[in-house]
Amino acid sequence: MSGLGGFRSAGERARYEAVYDEALRAMPEPAAVRDLPTAFGAVRVYRFGAGGEPLVLLPGRCGTSVAFRAGIPALARRHRVHTVDPLGEPGRSEQTAPIRDGADQARWLDETLARLGLGRAHLLGVSSGGWLAANLAVRRPERVASLTLADPVATFAPVPPGLVLRALPVGLRYVSSWARPRFLRWATGADPAGTVEGRLLSAGFQHFRTALPRPVPFTDEQLRALAMPVLAIIAGRSVVHDPRRAYARARALLQRGEVELWPDAAPVEEVAERALRFLPGS
Secondary structure, eight states, rough: TTTEEEESHHHHHHHHHHHHHHHHHSSSOOEEEEEETTTEEEEEEEEESSSSSSSEOOOOOOTTTTTTEEEEHHTTTEEEEEEEEETTTSOOOEEOOOOOSHHHHHHHHHHHHTTTTOEEEEEEEEEEEHHHHHHHHHHHHGGEEEEEEESSSSSSSOOHHHHHHHGGGGTTTTHHHHHHHHHHHHHHHHHHGHHHOOOOOHHHHHHEOEEEEEEOOOOOHHHHOOOOOOEEEETTTTTOOHHHHHHHHHHHHHHEEEEEEEEEEOOOOHHHHHHHHHSSSS
């Protein structure tokens, strides 16, 4: 079926799965693992912790649940944490229908929360996962108790053309072997080979072909209408937007926003610690 993301071949899927299994062994032991049916496919969700208010974690592009490995222990001590492998991305979710726009993105996430039995949940999203969280809050505000957005893509400022140009060689078969690690070092500020989550991120870019719509930036009216508490963390060295422009727009538009411009990056452990000071009941 056209319009679906997927692995480039059975062999490439097997190579990716080997890295994913290695990454899972480095994760905290989940209390539950579920594959939840939605109109667009089955969504893999891992649960950590048993008590506290529900907190749903949404990773950035190709990150999977493993991206939150370092932050899960602290978060799970105070919250019932659900990590999501997003549909249309590499990981253990299985897309079965095209995702055409932001409405579709909100629908599968809304259906996932419903399958988890969550009336409302706190959402924490990183990069494109931040956009997913904000997109649900814009379209289904009754679902969202609070938003923690760590350097969210296309949310408070547009994606720079330079990012798109630098990413193009990553998908070209004959140059990706050197273009991919170079791009990821530039985008993340770290060698992807240095950590298990970095190796999985690189494997996702290498072996998986996405077919997702580009995130559409939110209007001023949509951002002003967000009535739930929002913690927006903008990384000073971000490549996904102009950090100062994103910071200024978030400060100007969010009704109940705590907006911070960090001097450098936004490591997951530090985002988790800051989120715990922000989240109700933490």
